[in-house]
Amino acid sequence: MMGQEFFVLSFPPLVIGIFASIACALPGNFLILRKQALIGDALSHVVLPGIVVAFVITGAITTWPMMLGALSAAFLAIALIQAVQRIGRIEQGAAMGVVFTTMFALGVLLLEMTDTSKVHLDVEHALYGSLESLIWIDSYGWQSLLSIEDLSYMPVELWRMVGVCSVIVIFVVLFWRPLTLISFDEGFARTQGMRTNVMSTLLIGLSALAAIAAFDAVGSIIVIAMFICPPATARLMTNSLERQVWLSLVIASVSTVIGYYLAAYGPLVVGFEESLSAAGMIATVSGVFLALAALFGSHRKSNS
Amino acid sequence: MSKGLHVVQGKDQRPSSLTIRGLTVSYGADPAVFSVDLDVYPDTMTAIIGPNGAGKSTMLKAAMGIIPRLSGQIQVLSRPLEEQRSAIAYVPQRASIDWDFPATVQDVVMMGLYPKLGLLGRINANHKAQVTSALDRVGMLDFAKRQIGQLSGGQQQRVFLARALVQDAQVYLLDEPFAGVDAATEKAIITVLHDLRSTGKTVVVVHHDLATVIDYFDQVILINKSIIAAGPTQDVFTTENLQLAYGGRLAATQLDVVGL
Numbered sequence: 351m352m353g354q355e356f357f358v359l360s361f362p363p364l365v366i367g368i369f370a371s372i373a374c375a376l377p378g379n380f381l382i383l384r385k386q387a388l389i390g391d392a393l394s395h396v397v398l399p400g401i402v403v404a405f406v407i408t409g410a411i412t413t414w415p416m417m418l419g420a421l422s423a424a425f426l427a428i429a430l431i432q433a434v435q436r437i438g439r440i441e442q443g444a445a446m447g448v449v450f451t452t453m454f455a456l457g458v459l460l461l462e463m464t465d466t467s468k469v470h471l472d473v474e475h476a477l478y479g480s481l482e483s484l485i486w487i488d489s490y491g492w493q494s495l496l497s498i499e500d501l502s503y504m505p506v507e508l509w510r511m512v513g514v515c516s517v518i519v520i521f522v523v524l525f526w527r528p529l530t531l532i533s534f535d536e537g538f539a540r541t542q543g544m545r546t547n548v549m550s551t552l553l554i555g556l557s558a559l560a561a562i563a564a565f566d567a568v569g570s571i572i573v574i575a576m577f578i579c580p581p582a583t584a585r586l587m588t589n590s591l592e593r594q595v596w597l598s599l600v601i602a603s604v605s606t607v608i609g610y611y612l613a614a615y616g617p618l619v620v621g622f623e624e625s626l627s628a629a630g631m632i633a634t635v636s637g638v639f640l641a642l643a644a645l646f647g648s649h650r651k652s653n654s
Numbered sequence: 655m656s657k658g659l660h661v662v663q664g665k666d667q668r669p670s671s672l673t674i675r676g677l678t679v680s681y682g683a684d685p686a687v688f689s690v691d692l693d694v695y696p697d698t699m700t701a702i703i704g705p706n707g708a709g710k711s712t713m714l715k716a717a718m719g720i721i722p723r724l725s726g727q728i729q730v731l732s733r734p735l736e737e738q739r740s741a742i743a744y745v746p747q748r749a750s751i752d753w754d755f756p757a758t759v760q761d762v763v764m765m766g767l768y769p770k771l772g773l774l775g776r777i778n779a780n781h782k783a784q785v786t787s788a789l790d791r792v793g794m795l796d797f798a799k800r801q802i803g804q805l806s807g808g809q810q811q812r813v814f815l816a817r818a819l820v821q822d823a824q825v826y827l828l829d830e831p832f833a834g835v836d837a838a839t840e841k842a843i844i845t846v847l848h849d850l851r852s853t854g855k856t857v858v859v860v861h862h863d864l865a866t867v868i869d870y871f872d873q874v875i876l877i878n879k880s881i882i883a884a885g886p887t888q889d890v891f892t893t894e895n896l897q898l899a900y901g902g903r904l905a906a907t908q909l910d911v912v913g914l
Contacts (some may be wrong), residue, residue, distance in 0.1 A: 383755060519902070534755045537746045538722045538817075542769045543739035589801040591756045635804045649801075 355487040363481045370564035371602035373515040374576035377557040381535040390577025392450035393561040394570040396427040398457030424558035469553040479569025481628045515565040574634035586647030605636040671856040675728030678717040688880040700873035701861040708878040743823035760798045766820035788819040808839030825856045
């Protein structure tokens with residue numbers, strides 16, 4: 351059952367996919383409650399120009415310069431969104447729409463002008479990532495999980511994703527109460543002396559980190575879906591914040607597993623030769639879950 | 655600004671529980687609140703009244719640091735506001751909150767204890783008892799496990815008051831607590847506020863219903879961008895002052911209702 355093939359081909363993409371989904375869904379819970387769901391969308395788009403610029407400067411796809419490039423792009427985008435909002439006196443959603451589409455378009459243009467033929471960096475990769483290509487060549491089955499030498503051949507994206515996900519989990523556990531307060535009643539939080547601006551910047555900063563780490567491995571389509579779909583689905587199924595967050599993590603993980611296998615084997619079952627994009631399928635599954643919850647969820651809308 | 659009749663509060667010799675000096679707030683070019691000086695004392699219940707757009711809520715929010723102020727010093731119990739956060743309980747306007755937030759009544763009241771609990775402090779039986787007792791005081795104990803979105807406007811307002819009660823503060827600031835609530839809620843809230851006053855607390859309420867000012871409040875602050883008058887109700891709540899604050903927008907019939 352869980353043979354060598356599973357560990358070589360499926361284990362890394364599944365684990366990376368699950369950690370990426372959780373890293374996005376966790377802050378996504380607070381973003382949707384703060385009516386900032388679009389931030390996730392914006393962040394995952396603006397990452398592209400940052401990564402391309404980092405590539406142009408360093409001439410190689412290396413982790414840290416790209417992370418830095420993406421992070422600077424994310425913060426530039428947040429500053430631009432606030433500037434557009436203030437100067438143009440328009441609402442946040444519109445400001446985000448203007449900024450992130452422009453920056454993404456800029457990223458695509460930069461990409462076309464840059465010679466990236468030797469490296470794995472193109473628009474398709476940016477959208478869908480390369481989940482299926484993340485394999486664990488040197489695995490000999492589950493025993494390899496216990497071998498430090500074998501583990502060292504695990505795709506580096508996995509460790510990066512696990513690291514980022516851990517940072518986000520620790521952040522949410524530690525700052526659960528401030529996060530709840532700034533999401534529910536920011537004014538009250540301020541009267542208690544809480545630095546609400548610092549808190550919301552941290553939340554957006556960590557969302558950016560999740561978007562960047564996930565972007566590289568799984569592409570922006572999963573990132574966008576995971577910021578919004580699992581938390582929104584969970585919100586329709588419970589009226590408790592704690593349960594909502596737990597549920598969103600379960601939904602994110604389940605969407606990833608189902609999406610991955612549907613993409614890999616679904617087309618074969620219906621007679622097609624080639625498999626589909628795992629990232630696209632995972633995003634689709636999470637969307638289907640949201641649609642089901644919207645139709646049948648037990649806590650769809652209160653009477654306020 | 656308008657030639658305000660300042661009623662100077664020189665009689666009270668006690669230290670004030672809330673002191674505002676030179677508070678100015680501006681959204682654009684024009685100030686929304688201009689150069690406000692105020693002293694509010696313990697055992698009092700003060701109404702902040704004035705026409706729409708006069709800066710009543712803005713003044714309160716700026717004083718509490720919810721919105722930025724252009725200038726002004728705020729002291730609470732003779733010390734800077736920043737050192738006295740725990741002495742302040744603020745109840746925002748009900749409409750400023752998204753009541754679809756996934757929380758129950760007791761969750762919201764528990765938030766009043768978050769500052770004391772800190773980041774990871776454990777919620778113990780004593781904390782739960784405080785929440786229960788606060789809910790009981792506002793008559794909402796039966797609704798403890800109810801989702802907040804399923805409450806009526808008046809019930810939501812009482813939950814907010816319960817959250818302020820668990821804070822066990824010295825100064826209670828409420829922004830339009832009677833807006834859109836039922837008569838039973840209004841009565842329940844006023845009873846609790848009068849209780850607070852009689853135990854030496856300071857209560858300040860942004861109020862919009864002139865008809866109840868004399869019944870409910872012993873102090874009045876009349877504001878229209880800047881202070882028109884402030885002091886004991888019988889001195890400040892006069893036809894002349896109201897006409898000054900409302901710029902002649904009050905008809906004689908309205909003043910009848912008010913009891914003047």
